[in-house]
Amino acid sequence: GALVYQYPRRTICKSGTSMRMECQAVGFQATSVAWYRQSPQKTFELIALSTVNSAIKYEQNFTQEKFPISHPNLSFSSMTVLNAYLEDRGLYLCGALTGTNERLFFGHGTKLSVL
Amino acid sequence: QQQVRQSPQSLTVWEGGTTVLTCSYEDSTFNYFPWYQQFPGEGPALLISILSVSDKKEDGRFTTFFNKREKKLSLHIIDSQPGDSATYFCAASRNSAGNKLTFGIGTRVLVRP
Numbered sequence: 648g649a650l651v652y653q654y655p656r657r658t659i660c661k662s663g664t665s666m667r668m669e670c671q672a673v674g675f676q677a678t679s680v681a682w683y684r685q686s687p688q689k690t691f692e693l694i695a696l697s698t699v700n701s702a703i704k705y706e707q708n709f710t711q712e713k714f715p716i717s718h719p720n721l722s723f724s725s726m727t728v729l730n731a732y733l734e735d736r737g738l739y740l741c742g743a744l745t746g747t748n749e750r751l752f753f754g755h756g757t758k759l760s761v762l
Numbered sequence: 763q764q765q766v767r768q769s770p771q772s773l774t775v776w777e778g779g780t781t782v783l784t785c786s787y788e789d790s791t792f793n794y795f796p797w798y799q800q801f802p803g804e805g806p807a808l809l810i811s812i813l814s815v816s817d818k819k820e821d822g823r824f825t826t827f828f829n830k831r832e833k834k835l836s837l838h839i840i841d842s843q844p845g846d847s848a849t850y851f852c853a854a855s856r857n858s859a860g861n862k863l864t865f866g867i868g869t870r871v872l873v874r875p
Binding site for chain 2: 651674682687689690691693696738740742752753754755756758
């Protein structure tokens with residue numbers, strides 16, 4: 648079956664520092680990768696959608712300057728949280744879209760804590 | 763404005779009983795509705811999904827119903843098991859690809875033995 652691995656599972660960073668997280672699709676080619684954030688007490692917020700050979704589309708309230716994303720091939724994507732602060736805490740989820748049945752499969756997420 | 767409303771926020775069911783979760787939505791252009799199951803510390807796993815051209819989809823103990831006229835959908839879990847205890851999210855998108863999902867706030871389900 649389709650597997651999406653995210654690394655690291657958990658991370659703690661000091662306020663004002665940056666943190667990079669990775670997403671790897673295993674067993675399938677991810678035509679698109681969607682990055683979501685699940686904040687405490689909130690549901691999922693879409694940060695950006697990255698499709699191979701297309702520009703990365705950021706949602707309102709999220710910017711490339713704050714959450715730069717790299718999507719170099721059909722199986723890997725990474726996102727960095729720059730200058731992290733308390734409001735950036737949460738579970739960051741990578742959702743990979745398969746080209747065959749067009750379903751979104753999520754990884755375990757990277758839980759970001761900010762001190 | 764919350765585009766996808768989900769209820770209840772939490773629910774306790776006895777083992778063997780039927781769990782019923784409901785969602786409603788506003789945007790009539792939504793046409794794809796997946797349900798995700800999330801255990802603590804894990805990412806959400808796709809459980810079952812339905813397109814707006816259907817009114818029912820069944821997968822084992824899980825059935826999702828869709829009412830286009832009322833803009834409502836529901837998830838039924840029959841013969842609920844303690845292992846079904848998790849948070850369930852409904853979601854919606856405007857295309858079958860589901861790559862821009864709008865999620866509900868989730869329902870925390872506890873199945874007691």
